[in-house]
Amino acid sequence: MTRKLIAGVAVLTLWAGSAVAQERREANADMRGLTVQLGGGVEGYTNALASDINPGVAYGATLVLKPTKVLGLEVGYSGAVNNFDRNSVAASVTTSGPDIIRNGGQAVATVGLTAAPLQPYLLAGLGLSHYNVRGSAPGFQDDNVGNVPVGAGLRLYAGNFTADARINYNVLFDQEFAAVPTADVSLPVGETFSKGGSYTGTLNFGATW
CATH class of the missing domain: 1.20.5 (Single alpha-helices involved in coiled-coils or other helix-helix interfaces)
Structure with missing residues (x-):
């Protein structure tokens, strides 16, 4: 006993x-307050777009407001650079560097699954990006494209330091920057656009005040 x-x-x-x-x-x-984050990672495409555009480098800056330990509101800049897959796209690029440059902004809401300093979370929001297609490639053109990012991540809070790893899928409103001849989405006006979305995985670091 x-x-x-x-x-x-x-x-x-x-x-x-x-x-x-x-x-x-x-x-x-x-875990509460205003956080500034910088980060980078990889951005790629899915479905038909994946066969035409190779994964590339993603980067961004985010301003995060957390009124509680669980709820977060974000606004930020995101960008990416990608090259065409030369096996499927006959591109003529007259300048050095990436074939497609994307610059955009987004507003996102996050919900933590716990209130602990190591916090998994879900995210959803709304974004808008400008696609700059460099050189000449059949069916590809500059365009503004809206998107709905949805995903998940994991944050670590240590004092005023924050580390954040996340992955999200971007549902594109349209793909008019990629009206390729082998498109699989037909519109009433007779135009066709390549079907697909994009995914982004990033690692971000920041500080909270």
Whole structure:
């Protein structure tokens, strides 16, 4: 009986110590307030667009407002550079560098699945991007494209430092920048556009005030 009592006290002591440590970490983590983040990663395309455009480099800057430990509101800039797949697109590029440059902005809401300093979360929002197609490629042209980003991520709060890893899929409103001859989406006006969306995976670092 004495051994069981001692074991029980030891377990309770360890549990209490763990709970206190967790409370201290939460108390020291700036999970509310205004956060500025910078980051980068990869951006690619899906379905028919994936066969024409290779994955490329993504980058961005984000301003995050968290009124609570769980709810977040974001506005930010995002960009990406991609090259055509020369096996499927007969492009004539007259300048060096990437074939497609995307610059855009988005507003996103995030909901944390926990209130802990290591916080998984879901996201959804609305964005608008300008696609600049460099050189000449049949069916591709400059265009403004709207998108709905949906995805998930994982944030780490340590003091006023924040690290954020996320991946999101972008549902494109239209793909008029890619009206390729092999398109698989037909519109009433007779134009055809390549079907597909885009995905973005980034790692971001920032500070909270």
